[in-house]
Amino acid sequence: MRFADRVANIKPSATLTINAKAQKLRQMGVKIINFAVGEPDFDTPYHIKQAAVDALKKGFTRYTPASGIIELKEAVCEWISKYYGLKYQPHNVLVSCGGKHAIFNVLQAVLNPGDEVVIPAPYWVSYPDMVVLTGGIPVIVPCVPENNFKLTAPALRDAISEKTRVLILNSPSNPTGVHYSAEELESLVEVIKVRRDLVIISDDIYSRILFGDNKWVNVTMVDHDLLDRTVIIQAVSKTYAMTGWRIGFAVGNEDLISVASKVQSQSTSNPCSIAQWAAVEALKGDQSCVNEMVEKFEERARYVVGRLKAITGVRLVEPQGAFYVFPDLSPYYGRQYKNKQITGSVDMADYLMEEAHIAVVPGIAFGDDRCVRFSIALSDKELAEGLDRLETALKNLEG
Numbered sequence: 001m002r003f004a005d006r007v008a009n010i011k012p013s014a015t016l017t018i019n020a021k022a023q024k025l026r027q028m029g030v031k032i033i034n035f036a037v038g039e040p041d042f043d044t045p046y047h048i049k050q051a052a053v054d055a056l057k058k059g060f061t062r063y064t065p066a067s068g069i070i071e072l073k074e075a076v077c078e079w080i081s082k083y084y085g086l087k088y089q090p091h092n093v094l095v096s097c098g099g100k101h102a103i104f105n106v107l108q109a110v111l112n113p114g115d116e117v118v119i120p121a122p123y124w125v126s127y128p129d130m131v132v133l134t135g136g137i138p139v140i141v142p143c144v145p146e147n148n149f150k151l152t153a154p155a156l157r158d159a160i161s162e163k164t165r166v167l168i169l170n171s172p173s174n175p176t177g178v179h180y181s182a183e184e185l186e187s188l189v190e191v192i193k194v195r196r197d198l199v200i201i202s203d204d205i206y207s208r209i210l211f212g213d214n215k216w217v218n219v220t221m222v223d224h225d226l227l228d229r230t231v232i233i234q235a236v237s238k239t240y241a242m243t244g245w246r247i248g249f250a251v252g253n254e255d256l257i258s259v260a261s262k263v264q265s266q267s268t269s270n271p272c273s274i275a276q277w278a279a280v281e282a283l284k285g286d287q288s289c290v291n292e293m294v295e296k297f298e299e300r301a302r303y304v305v306g307r308l309k310a311i312t313g314v315r316l317v318e319p320q321g322a323f324y325v326f327p328d329l330s331p332y333y334g335r336q337y338k339n340k341q342i343t344g345s346v347d348m349a350d351y352l353m354e355e356a357h358i359a360v361v362p363g364i365a366f367g368d369d370r371c372v373r374f375s376i377a378l379s380d381k382e383l384a385e386g387l388d389r390l391e392t393a394l395k396n397l398e399g
């Protein structure tokens with residue numbers, strides 16, 4: 001059978017593929033510790049689930065407007081006003097089937113074939129492939145651990161060409177957990193301002209999961225002039241432990257949102273009606289559940305960082321938020337097990353899966369082959385056990 005050329009150029013999502021592999025092994029009775037997929041291990045808070053039950057009882061089971069119910073758009077505007085101090089109206093909001101879908105719709109709305117999208121690496125696995133699906137060209141900018149994996153103004157300046165249409169920023173970052181400070185963003189803004197037609201996708205879905213003294217800030221908050229050409233991506237998935245409900249948002253320029261909504265109206269139509277009502281409660285209801293989850297993520301991050309740093313050769317940039325760590329295991333490359341040599345992050349992930357029964361995502365899927373990604377949204381017991389296994393597995397590699 002023949003398939004479209006554009007599909008030949010993309011890969012399946014590495015995070016979801018490895019998660020599926022881990023689940024399959026688990027079903028076969030292998031005691032896998034799954035550090036692969038990034039989703040909170042907590043259950044969706046009760047009051048949010050109750051809102052879904054109420055929506056069902058009230059019969060909110062039909063189509064909604066394709067771009068989402070007005071109540072949810074209003075709740076998003078209130079929420080953004082509270083956490084960003086920025087004012088938007090419901091016509092600035094598109095409700096999609098998760099943050100991923102919101103990004104997809106926005107890229108479809110703005111890119112022509114040949115348009116370039118600047119993506120700092122390490123990046124979330126899906127950005128480049130989503131760009132490729134539009135016929136656009138991902139321009140990957142490697143960011144080094146010495147600079148905490150962050151994009152610098154000179155690197156951004158060098159990456160921008162006549163064809164650049166979009167810049168994707170993601171802070172706190174998946175996979176590194178690093179968060180850009182206001183000063184760091186200001187220096188990027190100097191460069192962004194020179195290109196007046198550049199659209200910024202600010203993927204903020206981990207904005208509420210920040211540790212210590214880190215204060216939430218994004219590019220539009222440091223410079224309001226960028227409001228009109230920045231699209232904020234948010235979702236209830238990570239903040240409220242609602243990954244399966246599939247509700248995310250794109251918030252930005254009215255015309256852009258309207259075009260992205262048109263794309264959605266010709267593909268999925270509205271996101272699940274019941275999930276939308278649950279999301280209204282998530283955004284407007286009691287927020288103490290978020291604080292409790294974030295406290296736990298921070299505690300785990302501290303524990304995991306301590307354990308990883310104690311392993312000989314492992315290098316690590318400490319996360320400031322989200323629930324990932326992205327250690328550099330490359331000092332172990334070149335070593336062997338069962339006559340197989342570990343040549344990069346894919347081999348390392350295979351080795352850890354096969355021999356230690358821990359699932360991690362190879363760094364190459366995020367644009368950095370030295371590292372592997374651990375999602376630390378696991379119980380304390382699983383974390384401890386998984387890190388014990390990692391330590392032993394690395395020790396057992398023959399030098």
Ligand code: GLU
Pocket residue numbers: 013015016036037038039100124125126174
């Ligand atoms: N965003 C999460 C992750 O990076 C969920 C899976 C996905 O869609 O990539 O693991």
